[in-house]
Amino acid sequence: MTTxxxxxxxxxxxxxxxxxxxASLGRFVxxxxxxxxxxxxxxxxxxxxxxxxxxxxxxxxDIQILVSEPPRIASRLLFDVTPxxxxxxxxxxxxxxxxxxxxxxxFQDQRINEVWSVIDKAAIEIQLRP
Numbered sequence: 398m399t400t401x402x403x404x405x406x407x408x409x410x411x412x413x414x415x416x417x418x419x420a421s422l423g424r425f426v427x428x429x430x431x432x433x434x435x436x437x438x439x440x441x442x443x444x445x446x447x448x449x450x451x452x453x454x455x456x457x458x459d460i461q462i463l464v465s466e467p468p469r470i471a472s473r474l475l476f477d478v479t480p481x482x483x484x485x486x487x488x489x490x491x492x493x494x495x496x497x498x499x500x501x502x503x504f505q506d507q508r509i510n511e512v513w514s515v516i517d518k519a520a521i522e523i524q525l526r527p
Contacts, residue, residue, distance in 0.1 A: 404465040411458045427508040453480045470502040496520040
């Protein structure tokens with residue numbers, strides 16, 4: 398798989414998330430996917446993403462940086478969202494917040510097999526200060 402091929406697959410995956418095309422998720426995510434070291438499998442991964450959309454109704458994944466080096470992708474995603482209630486243990490309660498997530502993906506058979514994700518929680522904390 399070329400660098401451009403992998404980047405295109407990743408962009409299609411992000412589009413799948415943004416359109417909530419859950420039926421197509423298995424085209425992009427391996428059946429035995431792991432997230433931050435925890436085995437979720439495809440159904441658990443789907444539930445995790447669906448829960449994110451439930452807690453953040455205006456959730457939209459915006460790729461800011463994308464580095465493709467098969468079989469890996471590194472991405473910086475920007476979020477400009479309005480989470481309901483608590484988010485990451487913080488009392489966001491419907492306030493608009495902007496933050497980034499730095500994510501590394503490992504692909505196997507052209508599907509995401511492993512995800513390592515870090516959200517910039519400090520950026521959210523700064524925005525919630527009185």
